[in-house]
Amino acid sequence: MFKREKKKAKIGLALGGGGARGFTHIGVLKAFEEYGIKFDAIAGTSVGSLIGAFYAAGYSYEQMYRIARETEMKDIKTNKIFFMPSKTDGIEKLIVDELGDINIEDLKVPFVAVAVDLKTTEEIHLNKGNLAKAVAGSCCVPGIFQPVVLDNMILCDGGLRNTVPANVLKLMGCDYVVSVDINKSRAYGTESTKVVDVLACSIRILMKSNVVKGYLYSDVLLKPETKKFKSTKKKGYEEMIEEGYRCAIDQMNEIISLFNNKKISKRKRKKFIEENSKF
Numbered sequence: 001m002f003k004r005e006k007k008k009a010k011i012g013l014a015l016g017g018g019g020a021r022g023f024t025h026i027g028v029l030k031a032f033e034e035y036g037i038k039f040d041a042i043a044g045t046s047v048g049s050l051i052g053a054f055y056a057a058g059y060s061y062e063q064m065y066r067i068a069r070e071t072e073m074k075d076i077k078t079n080k081i082f083f084m085p086s087k088t089d090g091i092e093k094l095i096v097d098e099l100g101d102i103n104i105e106d107l108k109v110p111f112v113a114v115a116v117d118l119k120t121t122e123e124i125h126l127n128k129g130n131l132a133k134a135v136a137g138s139c140c141v142p143g144i145f146q147p148v149v150l151d152n153m154i155l156c157d158g159g160l161r162n163t164v165p166a167n168v169l170k171l172m173g174c175d176y177v178v179s180v181d182i183n184k185s186r187a188y189g190t191e192s193t194k195v196v197d198v199l200a201c202s203i204r205i206l207m208k209s210n211v212v213k214g215y216l217y218s219d220v221l222l223k224p225e226t227k228k229f230k231s232t233k234k235k236g237y238e239e240m241i242e243e244g245y246r247c248a249i250d251q252m253n254e255i256i257s258l259f260n261n262k263k264i265s266k267r268k269r270k271k272f273i274e275e276n277s278k279f
Contacts, residue, residue: 009261011176012169013039013055014214017046017159018183019141019231023068024224025051027244028180030061035252037259041110041172043125043165045158048180049113049138050091053131056111057099065241067098073234077144085146088136095132104131110172113138114158114165118147123161125168143199160206164214176258179218181211182244185227220254222247 015025025048032038044052054064071094079086104111105128113126115137126134129151137148137155148155158165166177190201215221224247229236248255 007261009175009258010040010173011178011258012041012043012166012172012174013052014164014166014169014177014179014218015042015044015048015052015055016164016179016181016183016211016214017048017157018181018226019047020073020233020237021182021226021229021231021240022047022051023234023237023240024182024226024244024247025180026061026064026068027241027246028222028224028248029055029064030241030245031248031252032255033061035256037255039109039178041112041169041174043112043114043168043172044138045114045163045165046139046141048165048182049135049158050095052111053095053107053113053135054098056107056109058108059098067094068237068241073232085143087146088140088148091136091139091145092132095135099131102131104128104134107131112165112168112172114162114168115140115148115155116158116160118154118156119152123158124153124155125171142203159210161210162214163210164218166214166217170217176219177217178220178222178255178258179214180222180224180244181214182224182226183231184223184225219258220251222251 042052042056044050051064054067075094076090077086078090104126111127113134115124115126116122117124126137133148133150137150138158139145140147140156142156162168164179164181166179169177190197192198224243226240226243229240
C-alpha cells in the first residue's frame with residue numbers, strides 16, 4: 001500500500017523589539033546555529049528586524065558578534081542633541097555597509113520587517129523593496145528616530161502595533177512559530193512626571209498590550225531575562241548575548257520537537273496561553 005510521505009512542517013522565527021536589548025537575540029541565534037536549526041521564514045519588529053535581516057541574509061553568529069562588538073550606540077543614534085530625534089542614517093548605513101544596498105527579496109530566507117504607517121495608523125508588513133529602508137522604518141522608536149518615508153508611507157516602530165510578530169509568520173503559511181521576547185519586563189511604571197519618563201512609560205504600556213497576540217500565536221516562546229539591562233545602552237551586551245544563549249538552550253528540546261513535527265498537546269497549549277496571557 002502506498003504510504004503518504006509525512007509533510008515537513010514550515011517553521012518561522014519571530015524576533016521582538018526592545019532596543020539595545022536586541023543583543024540578546026544574537027545569543028539565541030548562536031544556540032540555533034550550534035544545533036543546526038534553520039527556519040523557513042523570519043519576521044522582526046524594531047531591533048528584531050535588524051537582527052532578523054542579518055540572519056535572513058545568512059550571517060553567522062561570529063559575523064553578528066563582530067558587528068555587536070564594533071558598533072556603538074552613537075553609530076545608530078547619530079544626533080547627539082537631547083530631545084532631537086535622530087535620522088535613521090546610522091541604521092541604514094550599517095545594513096548597506098554589511099549587506100549592500102539590496103532588496104528584501106535578495107535575502108536567503110523569506111523575511112518581513114513589521115512597521116506602522118503614521119498616515120493610516122495601520123500595521124505594515126514589509127516583505128519586498130529596499131531592505132535598509134524597511135528595517136530603518138521598523139526601528140523608528142517615536143521621539144528617538146525620525147519617521148522613514150517609503151512608498152508614500154510614513155513609517156515608525158512596528159512595536160506600536162505588534163512587538164512580537166508571531167502572527168505574521170502564521171499569515172506567511174508557517175505551521176509553527178518560535179518567538180523571542182527580549183523585553184518581558186516592559187510593564188513597569190514610573191513615579192516621575194518628567195516628560196521623558198512619562199513618554200517612556202506610555203510606550204511601555206502600549207507595548208504591554210501589543211505583545212499579547214505575539215504570545216498567543218507562538219508555539220515556543222523564549223523570554224530571556226533582560227530587566228537589568230537598558231534598552232538605550234550597549235553596556236552589558238556580552239551578558240545579554242549569554243542570556244539569550246542560555247534561554248534558547250534551556251528550551252531547545254521544545255524547539256527540536258517542532259522540527260520533528262510533533263504538535264504541542266492541547267493541554268500544554270492551554271497552559272502556555274494561560275501562563276503567558278497575564279502581564
